[in-house]
Ligand SMILES: Nc1ncnc2c1ncn2[C@@H]1O[C@H](COP(=O)(O)OP(=O)(O)OP(=O)(O)O)[C@@H](O)[C@H]1O
């Protein structure tokens with residue numbers, strides 16, 4: 001039977017039909033070479049916050065680098081588009097590349113704000129227009145989920161670790177893969193997604209499922225009852241050792257050893273025999289405190305006798321605050337009774353429908369969790385499922401374009417613009433400033449007037465300690481212009497970027513608004529064009 005090859009979804013055909021229709025209309029009217037500038041930006045911060053992490057740039061650049069319609073794409077388009085479309089257009093499409101496009105962008109992992117162009121795309125309008133949908137699809141979810149991950153991470157003490165477990169709940173295979181990649185950028189420590197580990201070099205981690213625990217009913221099922229001592233190589237009666245320690249643990253943990261679930265104990269023993277130096281057990285299948293924890297600690301002690309150190313346990317239901325604190329208290333007690341300090345510090349992993357609010361609440365209540373495993377709410381971005389980046393024409397053949405709207409948020413800022421971030425003496429971001437590209441850059445130590453783009457009265461003088469020019473030219477002359485950083489470097493950069501924001505801009509509830517401003521000259525330019533673009537009405 002023939003196997004079908006999985007297509008790489010990110011290709012020129014991954015677009016909306018209207019892009020190809022517009023391409024034909026531009027081409028037909030001889031407008032396709034007109035020199036355009038587009039801005040890609042979002043209008044509103046996600047999750048009620050004051051920033052978004054910009055993500056997806058590397059994917060955009062790779063898409064542009066490989067931009068090529070295949071013969072089969074053209075054949076298909078010819079069958080679905082009207083008959084009267086000239087054949088020469090399809091020949092033209094087949095030969096298109098993005099060599100005369102320029103992409104300016106802020107670095108991947110930057111903190112970013114509403115209305116600020118994340119990308120400035122320049123070049124022939126037909127080509128720049130063809131990029132719209134794919135660039136948006138590559139940036140919207142990547143930035144959204146990276147920001148979500150950063151918010152989850154920021155909700156608890158920085159010493160805690162976070163693993164993304166969302167593949168099974170994500171919006172399809174590509175959503176799952178993107179989630180793993182971009183949650184890592186947002187500050188997660190790793191993923192359960194094996195393909196993401198292989199493709200992006202992200203650390204992969206995993207425990208086991210309830211099915212594994214359920215697969216054993218009793219100790220008699222265990223085929224392998226021995227374990228080899230790590231140092232001496234001697235074979236030890238591992239099941240017997242576990243039962244001996246379970247008896248000893250009974251009075252300490254105030255449980256009845258014969259009441260713990262022996263199928264669960266068998267599963268733990270089998271797992272420990274398979275992974276003697278990586279033993280981490282799921283303890284909530286029957287009863288965390290009366291069965292899971294005593295069975296787990298019996299195996300921990302038996303492993304220790306065979307000179308192995310266990311890793312920890314996972315809680316996947318119940319009250320995470322209460323259970324984690326109870327479990328830690330038991331660890332401390334057993335560590336003291338057996339004079340084995342490592343037991344006190346065994347890792348507690350918690351999972352089960354955790355969202356940002358749960359994390360804030362756990363932090364207030366107190367808990368003893370070391371690692372959070374998070375899937376559904378993280379990858380589906382339950383709190384806000386889309387970012388809403390848009391792609392707007394701002395200049396054509398050197399003439400600015402404006403999209404006006406009743407809704408002030410939707411009015412575009414016309415013309416080719418540069419972007420600067422102004423910092424205070426502590427290295428914290430004061431505000432972003434957009435200027436026209438023909439204006440001089442703001443200078444550190446010199447006062448500059450920063451104006452609200454739309455409200456004339458909202459303005460302030462700012463004297464920045466330092467000024468950062470935010471754009472780099474990433475794509476020109478058919479080549480990526482900068483060596484792209486390794487993925488772990490992008491992650492570190494994103495963490496540093498978050499630190500450049502003041503705490504009040506970062507707080508989860510009602511953060512202080514961060515100011516995105518325009519220069520005086522850009523303000524006047526915008527308002528003049530706005531006025532001249534809106535017809536004057538007449539009252540009857
Ligand atoms: N201390 C806590 N404070 C706030 N939320 C918590 C706390 N502990 C757990 N949660 C959350 O409460 C929810 C509990 O889930 P649910 O009511 O389905 O119970 P469960 O423990 O999963 O039950 P089950 O045994 O059926 O799996 C989860 O979303 C979990 O993340």
Ligand SMILES: O=P(O)(O)OC[C@H]1O[C@H](OP(=O)(O)OP(=O)(O)O)[C@H](O)[C@@H]1O
Nearest residue numbers: 165316351352353354373374375376377
């Ligand atoms: O809860 P999430 O944040 O999505 O994290 C991933 C979940 O996936 C697994 O659950 P499983 O598929 O076994 O289902 P269940 O625990 O909900 O029954 C695991 O036990 C986690 O609970």
Ligand SMILES: O=C(O)c1cccnc1
Nearest residue numbers: 165192205206207208373
């Ligand atoms: O490794 C785990 O514990 C895991 C992986 C995926 C989903 N839930 C848990």
Ligand SMILES: [Mg+2]
Nearest residue numbers: 316351352353
């Ligand atoms: Mg679960």
